[in-house]
Amino acid sequence: MNYWLMKSEPDVFSIDDLKKKKKSGWDGVRNYQARNYMRDEMKIGDVVLFYHSSCEIPGIAGLAKVSKTSHPDPSQFDPKSEYYDEKATKDNPRWFMVEVEFVEKFENVVTLAMLKAHKGLEGMPVVQKGSRLSINPVTANEFKIIIGMK
DNA sequence: GCCAACGTTGGC
């Protein structure tokens, strides 16, 4: 079982949205490295730190878990979608997504400022300047530390 | 295959 951090802009899709929907396909990822993590490495039961980015208080807002392994992201085939990719075909999809299931909303967001200030989390891409990758692996130790901070 | 130009991310 592995741990992950997945970023989402709460204005677009927040932990509350996931709570309401219970489960959701993680669509719209258009970065190859993030895609590869979803396609090749994320397994059912893996635990996800749900990170709110580009918002007033960036940080980890709650937990989710992988409920379905990767399958083609349908938005790539939809010309009306902002995630449409004209080079993707159903025979040869370019973008994959996993499905995640709501687990928990933290009472308080574990903020980026807290993550930056906490010993042991220096290696997390999210605390480093200029890190834009929206899906990152998290070590068991980092996960334990963060759970202790909520 | 190089690399400049461009677009996007995301914290502040």
Add this chain to the structure above:
DNA sequence: GCCAACGTTGGC
């Protein structure tokens, strides 16, 4: 709104 950092595109 600014801007640094980064990924992608496309000309050559």
